[in-house]
Amino acid sequence: MDIIDLSAVPASPNNLESFLDQLCDRLALDYASYAVIAPFSDAVRGYANYPAAWKSHYMQRQLQNVDPILQKAALSIAPVDWSRFERDRSFKTVFYEATDFGISPQGLTVPIRGRFGDRGLLSVSRAGPQREWERLKRNIMPELQMAAVHLHDSVMRMSAPLSSNQQAKLSQREVEVLQWVAAGKQQQDIGDILSISPRTVEVHLRSAREKLGALTTFQAIGRAIALGVIFPV
Amino acid sequence: MIYVVDALNAAEYPELLEDMYRLRARVFHERLGWEVVVKDGMERDCFDDLDPAHVISTDAAGRVVGCMRLLQTTGPHMLADIFAPLLDGEPPLRASTIWEATRFCVDTNVLDRGRARNSISYVTSEVMIGAFEYGMSAGVTDAVAVIDPIMDRVMKRSGNGPYGYLGSPKQMGKVQALAALMDCSPERIARIREFAGIEHDVFSPLPEDVVPAPFAA
Structure with a gap:
């Protein structure tokens, strides 16, 4: 991903908004926002590249208290298309008003759950014909999932109390796979060496990348070396 | 027919959920002898209670005959906790594109052998x-599923064997349990569909209050 790496820069509101901008540019989306709901307190923190007028309207009217994205999407394990929300009063309050500010109600929210009961929500929207939206959705979903977890981990890292044991531990298998990748081996070869299928190798590698907060395997290797988890070869 | 019931639509399916919990009691408590609370x-x-998604299969009479529970591996899930011994003490996989499947079972009391509509392999x-x-x-591409050796065999026979395993099998109640890896891919789905002869859309129509049409009215 040629996108700002939030784990390599301070996760400031500016950087988070740049990340959202770049995400929109790359995936042909109109707007993106990210909100995190803290465990136990239900406090919400949000970042968005919406027009400033809509942001201040949202805050003035305290729409977070009725926004179905926050109230409902966090309950799903799968991305929730906004068309799934009931057309009730809350929906109309938030989405009809958003339309007045030029924000399309055609969108979806990717919910991410953290290990500590924290929940993050990456929302994206895009105006246009529904058929195009359905096609776009199918194409970008895995990438949205990875962007969502990257954002979530970066924001959670900002909150100091959790940061010490925040990072998920790597398994022996993940370390082995990283070590062999660092040594220049291909997935097929690593599978042969470890007597596991190439897809099992890939799954361990993907998990290791996310645990290390890395967007690419290259970054994951660098970080694993820096942490002393694997040896430079 | 398949229903996906999660915290968003659970209120619409109270009976389906209760039937599913009853099926799970019959399978995991009575048949497999797991230490579960009934x-x-x-x-x-x-x-x-952590807002999982349940995949529930009903037969022609509307009875629950199969189910599976899905959770994200980024959040709290069974392999990170209760099923940790299956991973030989290693930390679990963690990725937004990998889901965990647990409590996967079918009703062997009412289902037949063979491949017909009412068979174990069909459900x-x-x-x-x-x-x-x-x-x-x-956008999920892989699942790690906690299954028993019988389920493992059923899947292998139906052209749907796991592509890998994590940790090692452990005795749980009367049977062993294992953590199996499967890809959520068009290829695997096509293999299962071909084996079971299922060509139609397996999902139940959306409930009425869900408006799949674009926002307009």
């Missing part, structure tokens, strides 16, 4: 088609 004939645990296939299609639409 209350009022229903098996429920703390992970059911097993239907649950997996539902789960993998749901996963694919969510």
